[in-house]
Amino acid sequence: MAAEARRKIVAGNWKMNKTVPEALALVRELRGMVSMLRDKVEIVIAPPFVALHPVAKAIEDSNLKLAAQNCHWEASGAFTGEVSAPMLKELGCAYVIVGHSERRQFFGETDETVNKRSQAVLKAGMLPIICVGETLAERESGRTLEVVERQVKGALAGFGAGDVAKFVLAYEPVWAIGTGRTATSAQAQEVHAAIRSQLSRLYDGGTAGQVRIQYGGSVKADNAAELLGQADVDGALVGGASLKAGDFAAIAKAGA
Numbered sequence: 001m002a003a004e005a006r007r008k009i010v011a012g013n014w015k016m017n018k019t020v021p022e023a024l025a026l027v028r029e030l031r032g033m034v035s036m037l038r039d040k041v042e043i044v045i046a047p048p049f050v051a052l053h054p055v056a057k058a059i060e061d062s063n064l065k066l067a068a069q070n071c072h073w074e075a076s077g078a079f080t081g082e083v084s085a086p087m088l089k090e091l092g093c094a095y096v097i098v099g100h101s102e103r104r105q106f107f108g109e110t111d112e113t114v115n116k117r118s119q120a121v122l123k124a125g126m127l128p129i130i131c132v133g134e135t136l137a138e139r140e141s142g143r144t145l146e147v148v149e150r151q152v153k154g155a156l157a158g159f160g161a162g163d164v165a166k167f168v169l170a171y172e173p174v175w176a177i178g179t180g181r182t183a184t185s186a187q188a189q190e191v192h193a194a195i196r197s198q199l200s201r202l203y204d205g206g207t208a209g210q211v212r213i214q215y216g217g218s219v220k221a222d223n224a225a226e227l228l229g230q231a232d233v234d235g236a237l238v239g240g241a242s243l244k245a246g247d248f249a250a251i252a253k254a255g256a
């Protein structure tokens, strides 16, 4: 599938921000701002767990889709404090973010658990947004592609081409997250092209051309168009700028 056939996907990862009333205020504002983009770009928001249910109600009949920020790999059981994929599906989530670098850094996420969570997400009838990305030390030692390819391979182990084609990958260089230091469009394109080339070696047919690869890391209204204009950049995973309706709507428009 040619690049122009991949529909861009812009997602807001709210991380640990917004109480329920704040979340509702944000989506009520956002809904109207992006309604005209309905057929042009896929728009996803990922509020914290506690806000998912009220937000799901508040975005009914809109062109906003819902994502969770993580899930456990088991469907139910004695896992205090965890949330399962079937629970998220039942609330109306279409996607689950898996393997975010903050979870890898602070919560012991590994390539293996990213893979297990992704399997649970797919089994529950949702799709994973799988995050990969190198640290500054890894980039500076010339290991960016090696690290990212290892993470992609680990996350996708055991999945068939038909499933992978529907997945979303997010390249998020750790040094660009929350730092205001975004990757240049050339740096992003280089890694995105390398991931797509890896996918074409791993899977037959058109799979590599169908997988959407988002860029994440200090995406703002004023750099989104340049990043999203790259041949292999199929969307954005937005942190800080997704917490303001106007900023996030402007980034979504850049993807349209």
Ligand SMILES: O=C(CO)COP(=O)(O)O
Pocket: 013, 100, 172, 176, 177, 178, 179, 180, 216, 217, 218, 219, 237, 238, 239, 240, 241
């Ligand atoms: O981690 C991110 C999205 O998942 C990016 O965060 P920032 O946009 O705040 O850099």
